Amino acid sequence: MSTLLEAKEVTKIYGKAGHPSLNKVSFRVAEGEFIGIMGASGSGKTTLLNVLSTIDTPTSGDIWINGVNLKNLNHTSAADFRKDNLGFIFQEYFLLDSLTIRENISVPLTLQKLPPKKIENMVRSLAERFGIASQLGKYPHELSGGQRQRASAARAIVKQPSILFADEPTGALDSSSATELLNTLYEANQELHTTILMVTHDVYAASFASRILIFKDGCIIKELAKHGSNRRDFYDAIAAEAARLDTER
Amino acid sequence: MNNLSMAFKNLRKNFSFYALYLLSVSLVITVYFAFTSFSMNSVMLEKISGDGRVESMCNIISVFLVAFVIFYMSYSNRFFLRRRTKELGIYALLGYRKSKMLSLLVSENFLIGCGSLIVGLVLGAIMHKGIVYGTTVLLNLSINNAEIHFFKLNAIKNTVVFIFLIMCVMAISNALFLFRTSLMDLVRFEKSAEKRMKFKKAPAIFGFILIIVGYGLALDIFRGSDSLWFTVGFYPTGLLTAMLIVVGTVLFIASFLPFAVQKSKRHKKTFYTETKIVTAPNFIYRIRSNAKTLIMLTLLSAATLTVSSVMALSLFYPIAAVARIAPSELEFRIEEEGQLNNATLLVSQNTSDDSVTYIQTDIYKVTASAEKLPMEYSVGTSKGSADNENILREAGFECISYSQYISLLQAQGRNDIAGKLSVLQDDECILVKYQPNADGSDETGSIYSLNINNGNIPLTVKATTLNNPISFANSVGTMIVSDNVYEQIKSGTALESSIISINGEVIEDNEKLFDDMSNLLNNSPYLQGHSHKVNEIMSASSSTFLLIGFLVVLFFIATGSILYFNNISAVSDSKADYEILSKMGYSNRKLKKILRKQVLTFFSIPFLFGLIDCIFATIVYKTGLMQNLLGNTITLYFPTMIAVALTALIYLIYYFLTVHTCYKTVLKD
Numbered sequence: 001m002s003t004l005l006e007a008k009e010v011t012k013i014y015g016k017a018g019h020p021s022l023n024k025v026s027f028r029v030a031e032g033e034f035i036g037i038m039g040a041s042g043s044g045k046t047t048l049l050n051v052l053s054t055i056d057t058p059t060s061g062d063i064w065i066n067g068v069n070l071k072n073l074n075h076t077s078a079a080d081f082r083k084d085n086l087g088f089i090f091q092e093y094f095l096l097d098s099l100t101i102r103e104n105i106s107v108p109l110t111l112q113k114l115p116p117k118k119i120e121n122m123v124r125s126l127a128e129r130f131g132i133a134s135q136l137g138k139y140p141h142e143l144s145g146g147q148r149q150r151a152s153a154a155r156a157i158v159k160q161p162s163i164l165f166a167d168e169p170t171g172a173l174d175s176s177s178a179t180e181l182l183n184t185l186y187e188a189n190q191e192l193h194t195t196i197l198m199v200t201h202d203v204y205a206a207s208f209a210s211r212i213l214i215f216k217d218g219c220i221i222k223e224l225a226k227h228g229s230n231r232r233d234f235y236d237a238i239a240a241e242a243a244r245l246d247t248e249r
Numbered sequence: 250m251n252n253l254s255m256a257f258k259n260l261r262k263n264f265s266f267y268a269l270y271l272l273s274v275s276l277v278i279t280v281y282f283a284f285t286s287f288s289m290n291s292v293m294l295e296k297i298s299g300d301g302r303v304e305s306m307c308n309i310i311s312v313f314l315v316a317f318v319i320f321y322m323s324y325s326n327r328f329f330l331r332r333r334t335k336e337l338g339i340y341a342l343l344g345y346r347k348s349k350m351l352s353l354l355v356s357e358n359f360l361i362g363c364g365s366l367i368v369g370l371v372l373g374a375i376m377h378k379g380i381v382y383g384t385t386v387l388l389n390l391s392i393n394n395a396e397i398h399f400f401k402l403n404a405i406k407n408t409v410v411f412i413f414l415i416m417c418v419m420a421i422s423n424a425l426f427l428f429r430t431s432l433m434d435l436v437r438f439e440k441s442a443e444k445r446m447k448f449k450k451a452p453a454i455f456g457f458i459l460i461i462v463g464y465g466l467a468l469d470i471f472r473g474s475d476s477l478w479f480t481v482g483f484y485p486t487g488l489l490t491a492m493l494i495v496v497g498t499v500l501f502i503a504s505f506l507p508f509a510v511q512k513s514k515r516h517k518k519t520f521y522t523e524t525k526i527v528t529a530p531n532f533i534y535r536i537r538s539n540a541k542t543l544i545m546l547t548l549l550s551a552a553t554l555t556v557s558s559v560m561a562l563s564l565f566y567p568i569a570a571v572a573r574i575a576p577s578e579l580e581f582r583i584e585e586e587g588q589l590n591n592a593t594l595l596v597s598q599n600t601s602d603d604s605v606t607y608i609q610t611d612i613y614k615v616t617a618s619a620e621k622l623p624m625e626y627s628v629g630t631s632k633g634s635a636d637n638e639n640i641l642r643e644a645g646f647e648c649i650s651y652s653q654y655i656s657l658l659q660a661q662g663r664n665d666i667a668g669k670l671s672v673l674q675d676d677e678c679i680l681v682k683y684q685p686n687a688d689g690s691d692e693t694g695s696i697y698s699l700n701i702n703n704g705n706i707p708l709t710v711k712a713t714t715l716n717n718p719i720s721f722a723n724s725v726g727t728m729i730v731s732d733n734v735y736e737q738i739k740s741g742t743a744l745e746s747s748i749i750s751i752n753g754e755v756i757e758d759n760e761k762l763f764d765d766m767s768n769l770l771n772n773s774p775y776l777q778g779h780s781h782k783v784n785e786i787m788s789a790s791s792s793t794f795l796l797i798g799f800l801v802v803l804f805f806i807a808t809g810s811i812l813y814f815n816n817i818s819a820v821s822d823s824k825a826d827y828e829i830l831s832k833m834g835y836s837n838r839k840l841k842k843i844l845r846k847q848v849l850t851f852f853s854i855p856f857l858f859g860l861i862d863c864i865f866a867t868i869v870y871k872t873g874l875m876q877n878l879l880g881n882t883i884t885l886y887f888p889t890m891i892a893v894a895l896t897a898l899i900y901l902i903y904y905f906l907t908v909h910t911c912y913k914t915v916l917k918d
Contacts (some may be wrong), residue, residue: 055832057498076836083834095827096527098534103526110526153602 004028004163004195005052010061012047012218021047022058025217029163029197034189036206036237037199039215045199046167048215051163052197053086054078068160083111087156087164087194091171093148095140101127101151108159122158130154130184146177150184159190161174164188166198170205182208203242207235214241256356269445270364272326273810277803278369278412281318283376284311284799286404286700288841292397293381296390297792309798314803319415321807326358326419330426348428354427354699362416365410373408374399376405384795388788389760441458453508453696454792456500463493467865470872483873490869498547498858503540506854523839527830528846535819535851542815543854546808552861553804554896555866560797562867562874567786569734569885570878573776575662575720577750578757579766582723583609589749591769596751599762605753610653612724613738614645614745617697618705625683646699646728647745649718653678657718660752666716673731676710681727683876685715697805702741706734715880720777723748760784805896808855809903813910816848820911827915837916844911852904860893867907 006026012022020043030034032103037045047197050056052063063070073081088094095104101125102129109119127133130150132143140148149169156164166185170178186208188194200206208231214222224241226234260267287293288307288399340350370454378399385392467490478486510529514520520529536543579596583589589609596605617626627644651673658667673679680692687805692710699706708730717727723746730738756762770776820827827840835843867889879885 016886034339053832076838079831079834079836079839081834082832086832086834088832090829092825094825096530097823098826099527099530106521107523107526107830110521111523112836113523114521117523119521120517139438166794 002031003028004033004066005032005197006062006064007048007052008064009060010048010051010058010063012044012051012056013059013238020059020218022051024061025218025220026061027213027220027223029195032189032195032211033211034186034196035198036209036212037197037215038201038203038206038212038242043215044218047199047218049165049167051210053088055081080094083108087159087161089149089153089156089164089166091168093140093145093152093172093221093223095148095152095155097140098114100137100139101132101143104140104151105136105155106159108155112159123154126158129187131180137142144177145173148179149173149177149181153181153184153188156191157194160192163195163197166196166200168200168201169198170202178202178205203235203238206238207231212228212238214245253356253360257355259353259357260360267361269810269813270329271361271368272367274322274325274361275368275372276482276806276810277318277321278365278408279372279376280799280803280806281314281411282370282373282408283380284314284403285407286373286377286401286464286797287380288797289375289401289404289407290381290397292392293384297384297388297788298394301510303792303796303872306796309318310800313800315411317800317803317807318411319841320419322415323419323422324811326423328818330354330423334430334435338432341432341435349392351420351424351427353392354423355416358416358419358423362412366412370400370405370408379695380422380795384791386392388791390521426645448508448511449504450508452500452902453504454697456497459493459497459912460501461497463490464861464865465495466490466493467687467742467869470869478869478873487869494862494865495548498551498862499544502536502544502547502854502858507536508828523835524843524846527843529895532850534845538852539819540814542811543851546811547858549804550808550855550860550861553801553808554859554863554893556797556804557801557891557892558863558867558897560794561892562885564790564794565888566875566879566885567790568783570876571779571782571786573715573717573721573878575779575782576718577657577720577752577777578776578779579749579763579765580720580723580750580777581749581773583747583749584770584773584775588770592749592751592766595755595769596762599759599765599875600753600755602755605751605756608653608656608660608750608752610645610649610657610719610748610750612719612727612738612745612748613735613742614643615699615701615728615738615742616645617699619695619697621695622697623682623726624686625680625690628683628725639824642725646697646726647724648699648728648730648735648738649724651679651729652732652734654718654729657750658716659720660750662752663716673711673729675731675733676707677708677731678708678734680710680713680730681717681729682713682715683721683725685880687877699738701738706737708734715878716778719748719750720775758784762784805899809899812852813903813907816851816907817910817914820844821899821914822846824915840916841912844915845908848904848908848911852900852907856897856900858910859896863893 007028008026010022010025013020017231025044025048030182037048039045047056051070051225052065054073057071065081069083070081071230095101095162096107099107102120104121105127106119109122115121123136124133127136130146130153132150132154135143135147135151140151142150149172153166153169156166164185170181173181185196185198191195196209198209200204206212210226212222212224213220214224221243222245224234224237229237284307288304288311294303337350340353341347378397381392381394381397384390458700466486470478473479510533514529525803527823579592579772581588581592589607593607626646629642630644631641655670656669658664670679678697682692685691695710696707697710699708708728717724719727760781763776763778763781767773767776827844830840830843831837835878867886871885
């Protein structure tokens with residue numbers, strides 16, 4: 001499969017001579033991959049997500065997504081790039097409170113100036129796939145946490161982004177809602193071929209990914225790949241690695 | 250750390266948050282202090298009010314002012330308390346007692362109160378000095394400025410005590426709020442207001458209908474004597490109209506607007522756009538929690554606009570009408586022999602300039618017959634129709650010649666009007682109207698047959714005019730006839746009166762000359778002076794306008810800053826929304842557009858409603874309560890337009906200030 005995202009020697013230093021949050025990080029993500037990023041707090045996960053998603057700029061190094069070097073984007077073209085290529089899911093859902101679920105999911109499509117009829121059809125079919133079709137007319141505060149997060153995922157996926165960034169998407173969910181969401185993301189990855197890059201603390205959530213990058217002190221210290229094994233086995237492998245890292249602390 | 254130093258640190262850290270609070274409270278205190286200093290300024294009051302009229306007005310206005318300052322300060326206090334509930338919740342979680350939190354709030358309010366008081370007193374003193382100076386120049390008063398102190402001790406005492414009392418009341422209200430709110434509510438206060446909006450059709454449509462009926466009733470005044478304003482009465486109808494519009498406005502904003510916006514979402518082509526999909530639901534969401542504030546602002550802004558518009562109209566109208574009431578700089582009727590010589594002598598003592606013109610107009614009164622004679626023919630002939638019932642006139646046309654008319658217009662500097670006239674034929678006349686006929690009819694083309702000794706002279710009215718060359722004190726029902734006809738009338742009719750009109754730039758605005766002339770003529774009621782009349786109106790009304798001006802300024806500060814606070818608060822609350830929109834790919838330009846639209850909607854509702862209310866109120870006031878000496882010219886509304894334009898300008902300044910702060914709050918770069 002072709003490379004969708006490539007990070008080369010990406011370094012990010014906050015302040016003048018501070019400790020690097022990212023230290024010459026290089027990796028590739030192929031189209032249709034489901035990548036999990038793991039690591040303790042302060043290991044550089046969120047910084048990585050910010051620089052990959054054009055919200056922050058690296059101190060040095062290059063990032064290419066879809067062949068575009070992010071370094072060459074100014075403020076406006078970065079916004080356009082996000083509009084056309086990136087989707088986001090956050091731990092806190094970040095749905096717009098004043099908009100109904102239907103309107104929330106429609107926003108990225110209106111930004112792409114699609115005709116209303118098409119927007120409505122796309123929203124409906126995705127809502128059905130995500131099991132929130134009956135909630136479309138409601139407001140976010142009328143939904144449970146799990147439903148809100150699925151709505152948030154639908155909003156991120158509806159425009160069929162090149163890559164979906166998920167930042168601790170299950171962090172605020174109970175275990176059954178978390179499983180539902182992870183299954184939904186897994187299906188989206190398998191059936192819609194959405195490339196996903198998910199930051200998580202949770203070994204269970206990480207086991208849905210096809211490859212795991214483990215971060216420590218701004219560097220990738222380990223890479224785990226599923227390689228056809230089932231999710232249960234992959235879970236055990238990740239858990240074993242996590243335990244090993246814990247003893248090394 | 251004690252409370253005072255904690256409060257001080259809090260204020261310093263959140264300076265930008267508190268700066269506007271401090272500024273707006275300072276401005277309110279400025280106006281209050283300036284007003285109090287003015288109403289306690291005995292030197293000034295002595296000059297502008299001999300009969301205690303201004304003092305009693307001051308008392309009435311001070312009631313409004315006090316009520317308003319209390320309302321405004323408690324509104325701002327409540328507003329800032331709401332914004333800080335989460336922070337107070339954290340204090341509570343950390344183990345602060347409510348009494349400790351209260352003393353923190355009181356300390357902060359005390360610091361802000363002291364700061365605003367100092368700024369307010371200094372600015373208020375400057376404003377007071379400015380008002381005194383302005384009034385002195387405007388009314389030509391002779392005042393020894395050294396007698397007026399910069400700070401008046403009584404006014405300071407009054408203001409300090411008043412603000413202190415308000416702060417005590419606020420402390421009590423904050424205490425009630427704190428002790429009634431549970432810890433859970435404190436922590437979750439900002440989230441607790443989320444309830445789903447219900448869109449009710451009936452009140453929405455009812456509100457719309459009420460407003461339309463209210464405006465319809467206002468326009469009914471144009472039906473003249475058939476309208477409800479005359480048949481039922483001006484005040485009951487006015488009250489009904491005001492009530493319809495107020496209740497209609499309440500329902501319109503609370504029900505109709507959200508209902509209409511919700512309906513507009515059905516129009517998918519316009520709704521599914523990058524801006525509308527965010528702004529329309531946001532509007533509905535915000536109006537749910539802000540309907541009360543918006544209604545209050547709308548009514549406040551309608552009142553402000555109406556008061557300033559009516560004020561501008563009632564100051565401008567009488568001054569504009571002076572051109573009709575006293576067209577010449579000095580004008581009198583010769584009642585005794587030698588008066589003209591004495592008057593000429595008096596004028597020449599005042600000025601050596603020979604550009605002063607003296608025109609004597611001999612007026613001849615002629616009776617006439619016609620199917621229907623104009624109102625002016627018989628006005629003032631019976632008790633009830635005369636302004637001064639001691640001087641009744643006899644019915645008739647008061648004739649002057651065409652060439653006299655032209656000379657008078659030219660002497661009065663009205664060359665443009667004189668230039669437009671064409672010479673009268675012997676069978677033509679021009680009729681000077683007292684005011685346009687209420688039913689809109691006009692006498693042009695009517696034929697009046699003048700009765701003179703040796704027969705009748707039928708004259709056709711070539712035109713009617715509102716440009717009377719002689720004041721109403723000296724001639725009503727003036728008819729301008731050709732020079733030939735005038736000679737004919739002169740030979741067969743007794744002289745009614747001889748009027749002297751004195752004009753010239755050099756004698757303008759000379760009160761001493763007018764006083765001397767009045768003495769010379771034994772205080773004759775027939776003496777009229779243009780500048781004198783203008784000065785008389787200015788000094789009679791300016792104090793009223795000045796005092797109302799205080800209220801208008803206060804209203805503006807309130808409306809503007811409440812709108813500012815409200816918008817900034819809404820935008821800060823939804824800061825996360827803008828962040829996510831930015832991540833979704835909304836550029837800063839698009840986010841700015843959304844912000845502008847949201848702020849503009851909230852600014853335009855009070856302004857536009859206020860404007861429409863003001864237009865209707867001004868129409869009713871002008872048509873129902875004012876004389877129609879000047880006819881319906883557009884220039885009459887010029888001061889109203891200026892008042893509206895000024896209001897728009899103030900709104901615009903507040904709008905840009907608000908938008909700018911919103912940008913700073915939301916956008917990163």
